[in-house]
Amino acid sequence: MTHFEPISPLSVLDPRDRGGPVQPLLTIQGLKKYFHSAGNSWFGAQSVVRAVDDISFVIHKGETLGVVGESGCGKSTTARLLMHLIKPDQGEIIFDGEKVGIDIPLTEFRRQVQMVFQDSYASLNPRLTIEDTISFGPRIHGMYESKARLISHDLLARVGLDPSRFAGRYPHELSGGQRQRINIARALAFNPRLLILDEAVSALDKSVEAQVLNLLQDLKEDFGLTYLFISHDLNVVRYMVDRVMVMYLGSIAEIGDGETVFSTPVHPYTKALLASMPSMDPDQPTREAPLSGDPPNPINPPSGCRFHPRCIMAEAACSQKRPALETTRHKKSMAACLLQNRDTPIPFPPIKVSGQ
């Protein structure tokens, strides 16, 4: 007995689908978010953090788009902007051909796009039982309590938790992996089409992480979901995604087919990032860190290409002209690097970076 009918996978047409399988599920155009530090708004100059600086990309229906990058590169800000938890300064978000807030109301958009947060404990209200947490969303959209409760039990079962044992529990009685399953169940309560996973498995230990990743793969098929998968763990991203987007200091460095980007990266930053992965082969240990130092301060980002101060390939032009995303030679990805069409190939790791 199921009380919850998931919309079938993409092979069968989703009744909410409008543009057909070719139309991107989400199109982001020129998204910008600057944070103004309020600390000294009365005295002295205001500093502006360019968290997300003019990014454009699309998420295709049914795919998993991975987002990778160092801390502070704007991954989470992008997620929050997409969820409309913070207001963008500029830019358009188009969901299945409809502009959010104009063609499709925000409430409807939020039923179709849901998010799972990194901190499994902070994202659950400690005073609510598990079933109350999961049924909260349907309840506020006018569903009867009894029906919402049945849905929450179904969802608990689908994320691998026995409803008879867990429905009446409180978050502090559960483990991190169990809590994250509950967060996933809550996000699924609306039967969304797009799920934003903001470092959803990063805080879990490895064995639990693997279980949750497999669960996510299964749910994706069962519910016909599209994922935006944000993570700093490159191995996890490589395992999960169809396409990948590499972010650096609030802008996109490289975006394209996952396998291609991982095997033949074009942007020097992508190469350095991949080289920073600990080697799994004892005969070829990672000898030195390919990237040293921290990313520059986004309050005062470098001129031209954001990456040029840390890039071994950098030329004079790099500090003047900001590169746009261009299709790379192998046509399977786009990179924002002025030097990508040079004849001399950009060296693969290890890249040596002189000190800051």
Place this chain on the structure above:
Amino acid sequence: MTPNQALETQPVIARSPGYWHGVIKRFSRNHVAMGALIVILGLILMAVFAAYIAPADPIKGSMLRRLKPIGTPGFPLGADELGRDMLSRLIYGARLSLLMGLSPVPIAFVIGSLLGITAGYVGGLTNSLIMRTIDVFYAFPSVLLAVALSGALGAGLTNALISITLVFIPPITRVAESVTTQVRGLDYIDAARASGASSYTIIRVHILGNVLGPIFVYATGLVSVSMILASGLSFLGLGVRPPDPEWGLMLNTLRTAIYTQPLVAALPGAMIFLTSIAFNIVADGLRGAMDVKS
């Protein structure tokens, strides 16, 4: 049968006991706090049934029996400077003293929480407006503020209560604001916003439940301060008027007898001390019991 099998065969949903159930359980395990709670209940009962317990009239005195020491036959706790029975006056005094200790706090709790939660949740300009106004009140020491307010309103019980209430609104607002700001930044509030909940629903379901506990604990601690402030106002002649028995006022009128009958003169002070320490211990016990992880 292993416990696991038992759980699997169980058809009904295993329900964890509610939050408040746990709070009561943890509180009742704290013997000191339970003792303090019993003291408070005893004081309240004493105030309610003062007419039946008190051996003598608390107002009628006689100059013939002024300042009798403790243990005088017929006057177990002695007599005051007007020859009134101290025991009866202390028992009747619980009425006014508890009234003045207990009534300003709930009112200030409601107003302060309202202001603080609004400031904390809305943030921005509203927050600055509310909190900076509150800061103005912080510029004055609380006793001075209470004295000034009740002086301006005129002496009397009601005005004393109003002024104490006003004194308590700023600290409660501040606590409410800081707790709300903290809770508002947590991911579950974002998750609720992402599911399209209105601000009203978010405050009702997600903010209040997590915020009222800490504010309540803080407010409980203010009961003792309220009693001391009220006693202070009465002492200065701004609260209760003679001959009504109130512990603060009794302390004031008996201060002239401090050299002749120091023990008798100290009795009202001892009652204030007992009550306020009982409330403080209960507040402390509540704070501990409300911590889910303990």
